[in-house]
Amino acid sequence: MARTTPHDPSPADDRPLYRRVADQLLGELRDGSVPPGERLPGERRLAEHFGVSRETVRQALEVLRRDGLLSTDRRGSHVALPGPPAGSPVPLVFPVGARPSEPRADDRATVAWGAPPPEHAAALGLVPGRPTLLHRYTSVSADGKGRRTAVTSFSPVAVAEVEELARYRDRADGAARAQLRRAYDWMRRAGLTLHHRDTITLQSDTASVRVVRRVHDQYARPLEITDLLVDTRLDALVYEFTLPAAG
Known part of the structure; x- marks a missing residue:
């Protein structure tokens, strides 16, 4: 992730800071900054990335968890978007050992x-x-x-x-x-x-x-x-x- 700073809110934007950080992070995830299933950077790195406090990051992550867009376990938070981002690498072909090209008629x-x-x-x-x-x-x-x-x-x-x-x-x-x-x-x-x-x-x-x-x-x-x-x-x-x- 390249460092970004949350935009100053417009006069009509009364969203709290954590909500703006959550929306900006979601936009970056949809652009493919972290592929689905992969682990997010830690709270400290995200705080530096967005130029906010770790508490603000923590609140933003909780918003995305409630929406089912992140999953968290003992290893950290993982992206749970319902699909691969644009430009993501082609996944491994199933099953192991399947020929990489399209299946032939006799397969x-x-x-x-x-x-x-x-x-x-x-x-x-x-x-x-x-x-x-x-x-x-x-x-x-x-x-x-x-x-x-x-x-x-x-x-x-x-x-x-x-x-x-x-x-x-x-x-x-x-x-x-x-x-x-x-x-x-x-x-x-x-x-x-x-x-x-x-x-x-x-x-x-x-x-x-x-x-x-x-x-x-x-x-x-x-x-x-x-x-x-x-x-x-x-x-x-x-x-x-x-x-x-x-x-």
Whole structure:
């Protein structure tokens, strides 16, 4: 954030200072100064940024919290605007290992409502046998090699709080095609901060790599776990990340 100073109120502007700071901060957030889900600078930095006291900043932040535009936990305040700002980087494609280009005709992705694998149930804190939303993805290169298969289990938190995922529950029959490539974008739109942890293991008995991705939110609640298997004989698994500059 570049330093700004709240404008002097016009004769007709009788808003208190904290309200003017809240409105100005909201305008900067909508312009993309801090992407949705990311943490705001501390109160001291914001006070310096706006040229006001920390108490004024505290009151301004409380206004935005009441309006559902900020969420606060032990790590600080996070932006909870209902969508990515203009010019924000393209989010990671779901699932892990999905080819970055548009899906080909022979790629297949389906959803089902059923019991996840035991390892997934344990990672999501589910009682064994409890159903949840499952996503299965298969992709094969043009020459029939470089096969990729991924199985994802979403947590009840993700299904309950991400509207786009919840819509799939009633039609998750395991057969209908369901491309969820924007799932991470949907989670961020729902105000969730995404923490990814990928474990990559070389399968010693085959020419393949196993990647297990676990994602949780800013409250340490599990959101999803994906198990990906990639045939690496003629293929490459590429990870690309975009991190915002420090404000």
